[in-house]
Amino acid sequence: MWNRVESANREELSRIQSIRLKEMAERVYNLVPFYRQKFDELGIGPADIRGVDDLKKLPFTTKQDLRDNYPFSLFATPLTSVVRIHSSSGTTGKPTVVGYTDYDMEVWTEVMARGLKMADAGPNDVVHNAYGYGLFTGGLGFHYGAEKVGAAVVPSSGGFTKRQLLLMKDFGATILCCTPSFALHMAEVAQEEGYDLKKDFKLRAGFFGAEPASRGLREALKEAWGIAYHEAYGLSEIIGPGVASSCAYGRLHINEDHFIPEVIDPETLEVLPYGEEGELVFTTITKQALPIVRYRTKDITALHPEPCKCGRTLIVMDSVKGRSDDMLIVNGVNVFPSQVEHVLTKVEGTTPNYVIIVEKKGVLDKLEVWVEVDAETFSGGIGAIEALKTRLQNEMLNELYINAKVKIVEPKTLERSMGKAQRIIDKRPDIK
Numbered sequence: 001m002w003n004r005v006e007s008a009n010r011e012e013l014s015r016i017q018s019i020r021l022k023e024m025a026e027r028v029y030n031l032v033p034f035y036r037q038k039f040d041e042l043g044i045g046p047a048d049i050r051g052v053d054d055l056k057k058l059p060f061t062t063k064q065d066l067r068d069n070y071p072f073s074l075f076a077t078p079l080t081s082v083v084r085i086h087s088s089s090g091t092t093g094k095p096t097v098v099g100y101t102d103y104d105m106e107v108w109t110e111v112m113a114r115g116l117k118m119a120d121a122g123p124n125d126v127v128h129n130a131y132g133y134g135l136f137t138g139g140l141g142f143h144y145g146a147e148k149v150g151a152a153v154v155p156s157s158g159g160f161t162k163r164q165l166l167l168m169k170d171f172g173a174t175i176l177c178c179t180p181s182f183a184l185h186m187a188e189v190a191q192e193e194g195y196d197l198k199k200d201f202k203l204r205a206g207f208f209g210a211e212p213a214s215r216g217l218r219e220a221l222k223e224a225w226g227i228a229y230h231e232a233y234g235l236s237e238i239i240g241p242g243v244a245s246s247c248a249y250g251r252l253h254i255n256e257d258h259f260i261p262e263v264i265d266p267e268t269l270e271v272l273p274y275g276e277e278g279e280l281v282f283t284t285i286t287k288q289a290l291p292i293v294r295y296r297t298k299d300i301t302a303l304h305p306e307p308c309k310c311g312r313t314l315i316v317m318d319s320v321k322g323r324s325d326d327m328l329i330v331n332g333v334n335v336f337p338s339q340v341e342h343v344l345t346k347v348e349g350t351t352p353n354y355v356i357i358v359e360k361k362g363v364l365d366k367l368e369v370w371v372e373v374d375a376e377t378f379s380g381g382i383g384a385i386e387a388l389k390t391r392l393q394n395e396m397l398n399e400l401y402i403n404a405k406v407k408i409v410e411p412k413t414l415e416r417s418m419g420k421a422q423r424i425i426d427k428r429p430d431i432k
């Protein structure tokens, strides 16, 4: 374990959270006009926040609020104290901008080190970091954390797959950090290039995140590379990666001494009890440059406070099923791409490379799923392909209640992504 706080008892944690929350409420009220106005509208002041139990009195913050305050109006420190700026592009509107002071960088590095330590990362490791470097927080977040634990970092960033494989082999990379879809792509290219994935590489663990991954995709990566799968969860608005990381038991621990999580019902905005699924909300309690109050992530998950076999007491979140804005409503049925991925990857012969296409035909939505199969299945003849197609269609109807048309495509025909995979093509009018 990197820090004793990770196994503090829950009363102790809640005491730390209360002290920090009080300070933070005061800071945002005094330093950020946006929050002062929001607090005033609700008729509350910093004195009403005496501890974590008062969290629910505070206002929510949304991505739109960040956009409306573009670029720096939500910052609680002058730009002279800011040492780093990141930004996420998003698909619509202005980008969201996040800033870090020196102290914020220390916290970020600390939470990343905690995550990497879950795979026992240290001076004996070579960390191949294929998350994008640049405005995206993935690359630099992992970079600082890996240096902190004393590993040798290879800052390869995304793209140039063949060169990356060469470096991974020659430098003896032991830990790979990238999106799960890129890790799968790397495995495919390595096979094509004639590498023996288990013999030619020294990889022992991977930190995969920034997008959802179904159980099937996780198993495929573990199997192809022969590694332990660790998940990284985070978002730029809160800090970047490092909000939560999964331990040796596969449980995603939130660094709640820095970020307090809540799960709410996205309709009523009521806080839901532990174990119930809803929208994840975070309040940062130590961030200086960009403190955020009750940020609505749109990510769907549930929280579990029971201690973990790994010894950590930090609360556990379920892996995110998807973002509520990636949820497709197809003829009234809610579907997440990760659920489609789950059904696909359960069936032998398919790969986790797929794309979902939604169109409007008359009044109805029509859903098509294009999925790549492995070479053996593809060469199995038309009968086998037809049977697989029918099987997948039936599974989707039985498990997800959706009537999808499946199209089987040849191996390696769908576009690969170097970062977050694009799984949905929504051609319906009035969407996004």
Ligand code: DLL
Binding pocket: 088, 131, 137, 138, 208, 209, 210, 211, 212, 213, 231, 232, 233, 234, 235, 236, 237, 240, 241, 242, 297, 299, 319, 320, 321, 322, 323
């Ligand atoms: O994706 C930060 C990050 C980088 C996390 C590297 C992990 C590894 P953003 O670009 O701001 O930040 O996107 C944040 O990505 O709200 C989720 O919807 C999604 N996301 C991140 N991690 C996971 C994960 C980075 N493990 C948004 N599982 C979040 C599912 C994830 N979705």
